[in-house]
Amino acid sequence: MKEQLLNEDTIAAVATGLGGAGIGIIRVSGDQAIALVEPLFKNPKGKTLTKAASHQLLYGQMVDPQTNMDIDEVLLSKMVKPHSYTAEDVVEINCHGGIVPMQKILGLLLSAGVRMAEPGEFTKRAFLNGRLDLTQAEAVMDIINAKTEEGLKYSVSQLEGKLSDHLEEIDQELLAILSHMEANIEYPEFDIEEVTNSEIKTSVVTAVKKIDQVLEGSEAGKIYREGITTAILGEPNVGKSSLLNTLLMENKAIVTDIPGTTRDIIEEYINVKGIPFKIIDTAGIRETDNEVERIGVEKSRNLLDKANLVIFMRDISKPLSQREEELMTLLKNKNTIYIANKTDLKETEKMPDPWIPMSLLTEAGIDLLKQKMVDMVYAGTVNQDADYLVTNSRHINQLNKCKEHLHAALETMASGMPVELISIDVMNAVESLREITGKAVGMDIINQIFKNFCIGK
């Protein structure tokens, strides 16, 4: 928590939610704000942020300095201290491209050394720097804990399930090796096997691998509990579960030719071109007695409220049913992608708008669907909470930091340094990881030593 108390580092926050038009603002504040944004910015006429006048808009592109690829078209405004909200140097990046480029820009800023602002931190700085009136202090103080709690809830909700299991595994792996190293240091004369460099290496490499898995590996699509909530709706047996499986590239949902196979709602996470989607496969809305239909409709209504995006599927080999038509009216003001499945069963020259032709048997139409899903996010018609973006970027950044420390540990080891120096790197890695969960390391190492080893006079 040191950096946060010193108010010396440069921080970033998403200043507004991602509005309907897909515009969001990333606000960067601190001594290094201008210097750190500069290398990520390119103006067609070669204007630089450093030379730009205060309080003027500067048009250009954000670029990834490593690949030199354009990320997003932006308007920058620079506000030189003390004439800004925080009374520090501030750069505001107005992004147009929606969630993906914003996340990318945030990521670049974080790896350049910018820290994600804590809840209320901009306001805190504004107050500490004398921008806010004395009478506003109470309000600021009240806001900080409230916002933190809110943020924590959000962050924890994202950590549910698989990610939190993975983090726990990495944490345990590192804690185990660290406490072994420390036990050797504290109790050199006891019957504890001396941990070897190759054991440390194994643990560190395992941890790195697990982090990589979390970051981008086979399960990358399932990183976060949240994603763009996407519901697949349609009549029984049209191929909804098959679509889910195809998107997942594994057989998660049971597929049969018996209508009504899927009884419960199935949720899975996938990653399409860097955007996380939470895909919900539903039970087909089918006709039995009235009671069930009532529940069915109610369920899908609920689902419609929650969903950011709907994929509506029909079986093209069958005529459009009345229920399908009713459902389609219900979907009018939702972001909906319409899929006509099973084209392999019925020759159709040209599909009328807005239907995307698809055959899950041949996997035709899948790429088109993915493109459409991404386009809708880009276009800002489908949006996500700014909170999500922030938490996501912060987690990724912490995981990357953790990895850096682990690589440092390997280097320390390779250069023949003694165990207590390797321990410093591993300890730093654990601390980076723990910042995601907010759990302090504190006595954990010492507790582990006494738990795992029989030592002491």
Next chain:
Amino acid sequence: MTYQGGNYDIVVVGAGHAGCEAALAAARMGFNTLLLTINLDSVAMMPCNPSIGGTGKGHLVREIDALGGEMGKNIDATMIQSKMLNTAKGPAVHSLRAQADKKNYQFRMKEVIENQPNLLLKQQEATEILIEKGKITGVKVLTGAIYACRAAIICSGTYLKGRIIIGDVSYDGGPNGLFPAMYLSQSLKENGIELQRFKTGTPARVDAKSLDFDKMVIQNGDEKIIPFSFETEEINIDQVPCYLTYTNEKTHQIINQNIDRSPLYNGEVTGIGPRYCPSIETKVMRFNDKDRHQIFIEPEGLNTNEIYVQGMSSSLPEDVQIDLYRTVPGMEHAEFMRSAYAIEYDCIHPTRLKASLELKDIDGLFFAGQINGTSGYEEAAAQGLIAGINAVKGLKNEEPVILDRSQAYIGVLIDDIITKGIDEPYRMMTSRCEYRLLLRQDNADLRLTPIGYQAGLINEERYKRFLDKKVTVEKEIERLLSFTIKPSAENNEKMIELGSTPIKKSLSLFEILKRPEMTYDLLAVFDDQRPALNWSEKEQVEVQIKYEGYIKKQLAQVEQYKKLEHRSIPNDLDYTKISGLRLEAAEKLNAIKPLSMGQASRISGVSPADMSVLMIYLEQQKRRNQRAGD
């Protein structure tokens, strides 16, 4: 009946390791000091293991010495074996440990104390602290004498309401067969000082002539002894060996059969014992998959047959103890001289203390040692020294000496106990130090001797020698930086001879020394201009160069840390009045009253958000005050 026993600047209660350092420091700083002990024969007594130092603890002793304390010199003068631990690892975790001749250790310390000007040693049991208007005014003893004082340091060790437990037998008693102090607890409580109950234990002492050492593994000391004290030139003694043996299935069987007779397991002992001194029954019960446990056999001195059996502390009944000791190879016929026992005692909540070790709400009343909930001779001595110095500083109206976490193990120890509180006896461990690489035992003098000198505990001559060493080391490092060798065939041949690899371009000796296989001494073959350095100077040069990169990294972290330590917080804040602080945080902060933002951030239960709130509150107050001042 009471009577006036005299006037003193400072009264120290208890002449254990904390009390001795406290009294010596106070007297050496020129203040009239009285040292009370329940028994004159127990000055600087070692009621548990016969050794000083060990991992983490060895660092403390070197720091005590660097500040001008006595422990290092005392063990140097009375050791019978010495070892540098962890030499296979890096310099940051090297730790000295020496076996002491216990009696000799006591006699020498007592002699030093008796001959110290301004210091009087008396056999008296302190029974009451006298407080007037929130200030200490005197200490009353059992015989009725009242010793008036301006400051008092309580170093009562494990004596307060001491209770000895040996199996089903228990009685009031102090350590090692001495009397407990039965009254002082009451007086502390009456003055609002809450007490908690801790527990510790010690193994049996057996008669050397009843042991068969041939069945054990001999453990010798180091060939070359490195002294604890920076003032000791060298130590030449005939070292006495220790021995290693093991428990076995039979031992464990006896424990299992009799576990219901252990007061630790049948609920009789309720005090909290330290996890790092588990009794043998605890080890066997908790780690029942281990088929043997190590037992270290340590002599208690040269003129005694008593042998300390490390690893066999127990609160089982005496008859069970004897049976189980006799299952161990080499101890089949062991005769007990003293039985293993557990001891319960009163101690305070150290969160009631300031970093100076003065009680927060009674002026001039200091606490040091096991009464603060720590364990170990070295931890006690370290606190005693700091309390002694600060009692004097208080009387002189000067700022207390407070070592921070980046300066010393002592700083970590004190900050830990006053900030985090403790729920089991606190032992120093190297892993408690976040700046371990900087706080090495080899550089304790560089870190602390200037502070000891300023306090008046380091004489001019020693200080001059210290400065000389410092300059010599700095100059030599500079010289090695600018001394380069070329990648000539001749030089590279030498490199290979030294077990290294050839160099490809001109390199400074500084750079070459960074290679893991290189040492300062090896580099002599390239170096015809080398000045004569003694071993400790060479050690400094080598360590500072080899770990330069890592040291720099930690120094950068320390800089950040210091900034927060320097942001002070007024100590009269009522945290419950700060809107926006969570209740838990407000209560914790109120209890501890941290001195700085740094300390506040280390209190468990205070979140980063609480810290932000606090920061805004302080800024608000500051502006209010400025406005009022305008």
